[in-house]
Amino acid sequence: MSYEFDQRIPVYLQVIALFKQRIATRELAPGQEIPSRRELAAQLGINPNTAQRAYKEMEEQQLITTERNVPSRITMDERIVEKIRSELLEAAVTEFIQSVQAIGAPLPEVVGKIEQAYANRGKQHA
Amino acid sequence: MSYEFDQRIPVYLQVIALFKQRIATRELAPGQEIPSRRELAAQLGINPNTAQRAYKEMEEQQLITTERNVPSRITMDERIVEKIRSELLEAAVTEFIQSVQAIGAPLPEVVGKIEQAYANRGKQHA
DNA sequence: CTTACTGTATTAAGTGAGTAATACACCTGT
DNA sequence: ACAGGTGTATTACTCACTTAATACAGTAAG
Incomplete structure (x- = not known):
């Protein structure tokens, strides 16, 4: 383990x-x-x-x-649980945006890659 | 500086x-x-x-x-420059996917947040 | 009661990456 | 020749993190 x-x-x-x-x-x-x-x-x-x-x-x-x-x-405390979730999510989003923006990548290209990668990962795991 | x-x-x-x-x-x-x-x-x-x-x-x-x-x-070497860009982009995507998946967040919710955050950031900066 | 777990606290030592201080060899412009 | 800028190398120091060794109080089950 x-x-x-x-x-x-x-x-x-x-x-x-x-x-x-x-x-x-x-x-x-x-x-x-x-x-x-x-x-x-x-x-x-x-x-x-x-x-x-x-x-x-x-x-x-x-x-x-x-x-x-x-x-x-x-x-x-359910609120704390939900808070954790939202914080993790927001942190992920913020960090991602920051990275993408620093590279100067256009949004459509990026979102496309996400959906693509997400779909692939989903197949492999679940 | x-x-x-x-x-x-x-x-x-x-x-x-x-x-x-x-x-x-x-x-x-x-x-x-x-x-x-x-x-x-x-x-x-x-x-x-x-x-x-x-x-x-x-x-x-x-x-x-x-x-x-x-x-x-x-x-x-232009290829290296392009390689850097794609690596940064892929790293951002991969890390993001991993984070989101670990939380078990659905894709639509996430993409929505991205577009929203991206739009806001764009207004503030550029 | 005794045993064996809990959580907690204290102190010390070890470890390693990161940073810093310093010196060296080299080239260039004056 | 000299001064001031390169890049480079060697050597220490520093500090956070980790591990370690104990110790203590409290609960639960036997």
């Missing part, structure tokens, strides 16, 4: 990103239990402290809730 | 990205002289060695050419 992490990016940030994605897709449902720090560390092949750091930040961002001596859970 | 660099990302990589964009848009034309390492460093407020590292990698990627004791120049 160990993920392949990009060495250029801090692992704890990648862990957070991973959880955000799964929360956004409801793959991790609101209220659902998540692995303990030590367990996650074992699963991902990272140090428990790194897992702790990721969880701590997620807690601060209210992505997860933690009670005493009980496995942490995904937040029950 | 000093740029605002993202501290999370190595400066020399951001410098390279900057040049790639300008080359792709022909803002930096083939054969055009570019600032010396020290001059660029002064302009961007970075260390000359950082500029050197960026130039060195760009040289390896054949984005620029360097002769002895003469200011480096943008490559004359």
Whole structure:
């Protein structure tokens, strides 16, 4: 189950990103239990402290809730879940626009490529 | 003229990205002289060695050419210029698709957001 | 009660990429 | 010849991130 992490990016940030994605897709449902720090560390092949750091930040961002001596859970707050989704989406759009604009590429050409790539990916996966 | 660099990302990589964009848009034309390492460093407020590292990698990627004791120049090879553009574009598309797919967002919603954001940005800038 | 998990905190050390400081060899114009 | 500009190379320093080793308090189940 160990993920392949990009060495250029801090692992704890990648862990957070991973959880955000799964929360956004409801793959991790609101209220659902998540692995303990030590367990996650074992699963991902990272140090428990790194897992702790990721969880701590997620807690601060209210992505997860933690009670005493009980496995942490995904937040029950639907608004936060939706917020995560919209933030991820907006970030993707913004970054994309910025990149495309920097190259000076025309919109039709770009949208065409997206639809094409999206269609291909869809076939391969689902 | 000093740029605002993202501290999370190595400066020399951001410098390279900057040049790639300008080359792709022909803002930096083939054969055009570019600032010396020290001059660029002064302009961007970075260390000359950082500029050197960026130039060195760009040289390896054949984005620029360097002769002895003469200011480096943008490559004359049009194919490379076009390659840069297509690579940047494809990278943007790929990354975008990946992000969107990870969230499980439907294509129409996404394309709509792009067109909307693109239109707004266009108004603000140009 | 004991055991074995939880989450949390502290401290330290290691690691590596990025950056910086410095020096060198070279060419050119004056 | 000299001064000032090239590109280049070598060597250190720096800092964030990661890992590590413990330690402690609390809950749950046996």
